[in-house]
Amino acid sequence: MVRNDYIPFSSEILEVIKHTDIEYTFRMAFRGDVKPGQFFEVSIPKYGEAPISVSGIGDGFVDLTIRRVGKVTNEVFEHYVGDRLLMRGPYGNGFDLENYKGKELIIIAGGTGVSPVRGVISYFAEHADERKDMTLIAGFKSVKDLLFKDDFPYWREKMNVILTLDSGEETTEHKIGLVTKYIPDLKLQDVSKAVAIVVGPPAMMRFSVKGLLERGFREENIWISHERKMCCGLGKCGHCKVNDTYICLDGPVFNYTKGKTLID
Amino acid sequence: MGFHVNESQFDAWLTEQQKTYDIYAPKCFAGGNTFSDVDCIRYGKVNSISKIVFDQKSEYSFKEVLTPISQTLFFFTEEQCKEADPPKKGAIIFLRSCDLHALKRLDDMYLHNGPADYYYKRIRDNIKIVLIGCKHSFESCFCVSMGTNISENYDMSINVADGVYELNCKDVTWNQFFLDLGASRHLVVPDQVHENKTVVKIPVNLTADVARSSMWEQYNKRCINCGRCNFVCPTCTCFTMQDLYYTENAKVGERRRVWASCMVDGFTDVAGGGSYRKKNGERMRFKVLHKVLDYKQRNGYHMCVGCGRCDDICPEYISFSHCVNKLGDAMKEVTK
Ligand SMILES: Cc1cc2nc3c(=O)[nH]c(=O)nc-3n(C[C@H](O)[C@H](O)[C@H](O)COP(=O)(O)OP(=O)(O)OC[C@H]3O[C@@H](n4cnc5c(N)ncnc54)[C@H](O)[C@@H]3O)c2cc1C
Ligand code: SF4
Ligand code: SF4
Ligand code: FES
Numbered sequence: 001m002v003r004n005d006y007i008p009f010s011s012e013i014l015e016v017i018k019h020t021d022i023e024y025t026f027r028m029a030f031r032g033d034v035k036p037g038q039f040f041e042v043s044i045p046k047y048g049e050a051p052i053s054v055s056g057i058g059d060g061f062v063d064l065t066i067r068r069v070g071k072v073t074n075e076v077f078e079h080y081v082g083d084r085l086l087m088r089g090p091y092g093n094g095f096d097l098e099n100y101k102g103k104e105l106i107i108i109a110g111g112t113g114v115s116p117v118r119g120v121i122s123y124f125a126e127h128a129d130e131r132k133d134m135t136l137i138a139g140f141k142s143v144k145d146l147l148f149k150d151d152f153p154y155w156r157e158k159m160n161v162i163l164t165l166d167s168g169e170e171t172t173e174h175k176i177g178l179v180t181k182y183i184p185d186l187k188l189q190d191v192s193k194a195v196a197i198v199v200g201p202p203a204m205m206r207f208s209v210k211g212l213l214e215r216g217f218r219e220e221n222i223w224i225s226h227e228r229k230m231c232c233g234l235g236k237c238g239h240c241k242v243n244d245t246y247i248c249l250d251g252p253v254f255n256y257t258k259g260k261t262l263i264d
Numbered sequence: 265m266g267f268h269v270n271e272s273q274f275d276a277w278l279t280e281q282q283k284t285y286d287i288y289a290p291k292c293f294a295g296g297n298t299f300s301d302v303d304c305i306r307y308g309k310v311n312s313i314s315k316i317v318f319d320q321k322s323e324y325s326f327k328e329v330l331t332p333i334s335q336t337l338f339f340f341t342e343e344q345c346k347e348a349d350p351p352k353k354g355a356i357i358f359l360r361s362c363d364l365h366a367l368k369r370l371d372d373m374y375l376h377n378g379p380a381d382y383y384y385k386r387i388r389d390n391i392k393i394v395l396i397g398c399k400h401s402f403e404s405c406f407c408v409s410m411g412t413n414i415s416e417n418y419d420m421s422i423n424v425a426d427g428v429y430e431l432n433c434k435d436v437t438w439n440q441f442f443l444d445l446g447a448s449r450h451l452v453v454p455d456q457v458h459e460n461k462t463v464v465k466i467p468v469n470l471t472a473d474v475a476r477s478s479m480w481e482q483y484n485k486r487c488i489n490c491g492r493c494n495f496v497c498p499t500c501t502c503f504t505m506q507d508l509y510y511t512e513n514a515k516v517g518e519r520r521r522v523w524a525s526c527m528v529d530g531f532t533d534v535a536g537g538g539s540y541r542k543k544n545g546e547r548m549r550f551k552v553l554h555k556v557l558d559y560k561q562r563n564g565y566h567m568c569v570g571c572g573r574c575d576d577i578c579p580e581y582i583s584f585s586h587c588v589n590k591l592g593d594a595m596k597e598v599t600k
Pocket of ligand 2: 321360361362363398400401402405406407408412413457570571572
């Protein structure tokens with residue numbers, strides 16, 4: 001018999017980490033295989049479902065970092081530790097760490113785009129011997145919008161971190177300017193072999209990839225993650241389709257050689 | 265086996281089948297047209313062959329039997345989610361050759377594009393097909409162009425001739441039923457058409473570059489993004505999830521999926537006001553290229569089956585087949 005993929009399971013909120021007024025990480029009870037870059041459909045009866053990336057993976061839990069923007073996500077914020085949310089998944093391909101092992105790695109992430117790559121950053125922070133030099137360029141709008149503040153000190157110990165804000169005053173902690181500003185000065189040993197991951201709002205991804213290509217990165221060494229409307233996560237509802245590609249099945253992570261061909 | 269049967273013999277078979285199956289066939293719903301009070305031919309349950317409309321093409325396809333317009337997936341109570349019950353009976357579906365080819369497309373989408381769909385599969389496993397032969401093609405049909413004019417994978421076929429129904433039956437128990445009835449045996453081949461008035465040519469050099477052509481702009485104003493072309497299409501499968509509550513405060517309700525259309529506003533809307541393909545011309549391009557280009561890139565054969573229903577239903581007289589026939593020039597435009 002075919003499994004019923006539509007019926008969600010109920011998962012307890014183990015912990016809530018508040019980053020900003022509208023962005024919290026919900027640590028959800030979960031056991032099973034899951035990769036960074038994959039996502040769950042989180043739902044609340046009566047309000048509906050929303051696709052949410054895995055921002056952290058641990059023993060018996062997954063982290064979901066949720067931005068409160070509408071019907072479902074507002075209602076999620078009415079829930080707290082000990083309450084339960086409905087979930088189904090994980091869905092999507094996620095990041096394949098093998099693509100980055102043994103290589104110079106650049107990760108460029110903007111805003112909530114840090115969520116899906118947080119697992120990749122953490123992995124290569126803890127397993128620095130499994131890659132060459134690593135640089136993280138993380139951009140947020142302002143000090144108020146900073147996510148994963150507690151991760152940065154550890155990340156700074158393990159890799160080159162450029163934390164930048166769109167506006168405000170420069171401090172020892174962060175610079176001012178868009179993420180793209182730091183691409184031309186990236187110190188690279190061999191750009192022809194270096195790999196990069198770019199995740200964030202569409203315009204940010206477009207300009208960052210452009211910057212990387214201008215630096216001499218090869219298209220096949222760049223990965224991006226796409227977002228589209230999704231109602232099923234199972235390759236059925238059609239909302240996420242672009243050309244012959246279903247973002248929920250074939251993505252959301254794409255090598256740039258494929259990602260660049262998608263015309264909405 | 266081939267048989268010739270009369271109305272009462274056929275109805276005896278229908279009556280017998282109704283013990284285990286619901287019988288779905290095109291029938292006339294008086295005043296049931298969506299945008300005026302003229303009659304509408306669409307699928308419904310029948311209990312007598314006299315109710316089946318054979319001389320016209322149904323405006324809507326058979327797909328609602330397998331993928332209902334609105335389908336309850338499960339019920340919520342405060343404590344749990346309870347799966348909705350399947351239909352009590354299996355289904356016998358009367359359909360034409362183009363639609364039987366459309367069933368293959370539904371199967372590939374629901375059973376093979378990602379994990380198999382539980383709700384589709386549990387209906388699909390219990391259907392039988394009666395192929396309605398086509399003696400003539402209708403005005404808008406282009407099944408020959410799409411290679412869908414001939415079908416073999418039916419359980420029984422039916423041709424409507426003067427006063428008799430000619431059957432070609434592949435189901436062993438049904439054969440026995442007609443033999444027991446004393447139906448006369450004949451050689452029967454399902455009626456099929458070998459040419460259509462409408463001919464469609466999909467350029468062999470078609471690529472997604474055609475998106476850059478100016479041809480799509482004419483649809484920005486002409487198309488009113490009503491989505492009827494998607495709803496009548498036997499191969500369109502998109503849906504949206506919807507939660508429904510019986511009363512405002514109650515903790516009980518259900519999650520459904522309902523038909524969705526890539527032509528209609530909201531299909532790509534994401535939180536915060538973002539949306540893709542805002543112009544109707546872009547939506548037309550997305551739909552047309554799905555039917556005659558990118559479905560094939562994914563599945564190896566074209567999605568469109570040439571039933572022509574989208575041309576018949578469009579309130580703005582936009583013709584899909586004309587549009588496809590313009591793709592050749594559009595490719596010249598973008599490659600020059
Ligand atoms: C693969 C993927 C990963 C995501 N990861 C995260 C994440 O980690 N954290 C986070 O806060 N948000 C994430 N989003 C965006 C999040 O899904 C939307 O913000 C959420 O669906 C908004 O739902 P809502 O009901 O609160 O908003 P509303 O504005 O009330 O409703 C938006 C409607 O669009 C639907 N929708 C479907 N897909 C999307 C989408 N991609 N973007 C926006 N709306 C969508 C919603 O289900 C809902 O029906 C992700 C989206 C995708 C596709
Ligand atoms: S498209 Fe072909 S198979 Fe379909 S109704 Fe018309 S003639 Fe019959
Ligand atoms: S092409 Fe015609 S039927 Fe389809 S959405 Fe546009 S106006 Fe409606
Ligand atoms: S989310 Fe439904 S097909 Fe991709």
